[in-house]
Amino acid sequence: MTERICVGAIAGAFGVRGEVRLKSFTSEPNDIAAYGPLWSEDGKRLFTVRLTRPVTGGLGARLSGVETREDAEALKGATLWADRDKLPALPDDEFYHSDLIGLSVFDAGGVLIGTVRAIYDHGAGDILEIFGPGRKQALLLPFTRAFVPTVDIAAGRIVADPPEESEE
Structure with missing residues (x-):
């Protein structure tokens, strides 16, 4: 399994059409969508992320395969992981x-x-x-x-x- 880094978490559903409230752990929050498809922590699910709008406490986002509010609610608390090779190299005094x-x-x-x-x-x-x-x-x-x-x-x-x- 490719080494992965946690880049965000799903804080809950937003709206009624499967949008999620996404908490980004990246230094530039919008960059979370630029690191390719993101994995669930167990590596069993892969999500393409499309940011929709800023929302209170995070970002609104559409995740592939998440179509309903119930789908989005079921993911509340799930973390999202990017392949390390998709992330930027850090300066010598910064660490993941x-x-x-x-x-x-x-x-x-x-x-x-x-x-x-x-x-x-x-x-x-x-x-x-x-x-x-x-x-x-x-x-x-x-x-x-x-x-x-x-x-x-x-x-x-x-x-x-x-x-x-x-x-x-």
């Missing part, structure tokens, strides 16, 4: 979230902090969720140069400088 998940995170002294389990973006910048040995709860670390000076995808590791944690 899927490339970071699973990487080992070490402090500057080489001590394992944990593994990136998820990445969150609540509007003020990305946050890495790191979980690892001896941790009772995940470490949430801002994904900035100050806290994460080194990302080496090829070596499968991140060097981080987390703030001191209290022993509560």
